[in-house]
Amino acid sequence: xxxxxxxxxxxxxxxxxxKWLEEHRVSFxxxxxxxxxxTAEELKMWHQKSGLPLKRFFNTSGLVYKNxxxxxxxxxxxxxEQYQILSSDGMLVKRPLLIGDDYVLVGFKExxxxxxxx
Numbered sequence: 001x002x003x004x005x006x007x008x009x010x011x012x013x014x015x016x017x018x019k020w021l022e023e024h025r026v027s028f029x030x031x032x033x034x035x036x037x038x039t040a041e042e043l044k045m046w047h048q049k050s051g052l053p054l055k056r057f058f059n060t061s062g063l064v065y066k067n068x069x070x071x072x073x074x075x076x077x078x079x080x081e082q083y084q085i086l087s088s089d090g091m092l093v094k095r096p097l098l099i100g101d102d103y104v105l106v107g108f109k110e111x112x113x114x115x116x117x118x
Contacts, residue, residue: 013096014096017098026117037090038087038090044079050104054083056106065092098113
């Protein structure tokens with residue numbers, strides 16, 4: 001089964017990640033994170049599979065994150081509330097995301113991707 005690649009096509013990091021996947025012949029199914037944003041259920045599943053802190057799934061440098069003052073609000077929110085707010089707008093989610101059968105990669109760090117995929 002092909003990995004699921006969540007991207008925002010105009011994003012330069014997403015473009016680099018896509019190019020890297022294509023160059024290394026990693027099969028993937030692309031999904032536009034803003035037009036088809038992840039559901040709270042998907043995010044919960046990916047978060048659990050990743051073993052990462054939930055905060056890593058937030059695009060902390062994005063305008064939506066800053067406009068909602070999430071830096072101050074997140075510590076008081078339950079995980080369920082965080083999944084709900086993440087699923088409300090794809091621009092809140094850190095990208096790109098690569099979801100495989102037994103892993104989730106958040107953001108594009110070439111070394112991490114090489115270790116996991118090659």
